[in-house]
Amino acid sequence: MSTIVPVDDYVTFCEGVARLCGLDLSRYKRNQMERRIRTQAERRGFTDLDDYLLQLRRDPQELDRFLDRVTINVSSLWRSPEQWTRIADDLAPRLATAGRIRIWSAGCSIGAEAYTAAAVVRDAVPNVRVEVLGTDIDRRVLDAARAGGPFADTAAQAAPRDALERHFDRSDEGWTANAALRRGVRFEPADLLTSPVRRAAFDLILCRNTVIYFNAADRDAVHARLAQALRPGGYLVIGPTERVADPTAIGLTTDGPFVYRRD
């Protein structure tokens, strides 16, 4: 008697997307991701994931729309302002003694976090050289990040007005990072799950609202990789709904809410 193995159309779809554009959806929490994908497919008129995959192969615009939906690029300037207060008042002065602060915005989306980091840390410790690297898996958001905006008013609501006016140029479209702010801020494509990590290369790493979409094993592996990228005494700041599962195991010590220090 043979057993009938049900074909999992979601797994087949993920394999197809990985072949098509290199995005490995199987690394993300299945429930959330599957719901998002099926809703998007239905919205575009496909009840069958095989048909939807065929369409993604045929139509680059449809693929763009799909990637927009699944990679979730929502971001804003001064997002979670209490974390920026902690960075300005506490972490930046502690890191300033080396004369240079190297920051990594890991999963930077459109660059709001990278530019906020540059503005906040430069204001906090003006005589220190501040370099910011933003990385993201999605090359399309990196183009927006390199352009420095414009960030719509809705994406700038949490920003202190005076800092916004000093570091950004105002236009009808919103706020664009000015030339001075953009100096020392650069962006590169990288996959947090697979790209090689620069060991001990950063003083401050921000990885917020990115690994929340990963399954637990991959989330933990990314945190371990980020810990390796910090120099001893450097800090990892994660999003205010996240946690590092076992900080000690990866050489980190908790230093207040959502902040970890490299041992």
Ligand SMILES: C[S@@+](CC[C@H](N)C(=O)[O-])C[C@H]1O[C@@H](n2cnc3c(N)ncnc32)[C@H](O)[C@@H]1O
């Ligand atoms: C919600 S945004 C967070 C942006 C910013 N960190 C913030 O908190 O405002 C999540 C970003 O993570 C990126 N991302 C998702 N998977 C990734 C991966 N494997 N490697 C690098 N970036 C990834 C997405 O493309 C998206 O731009």
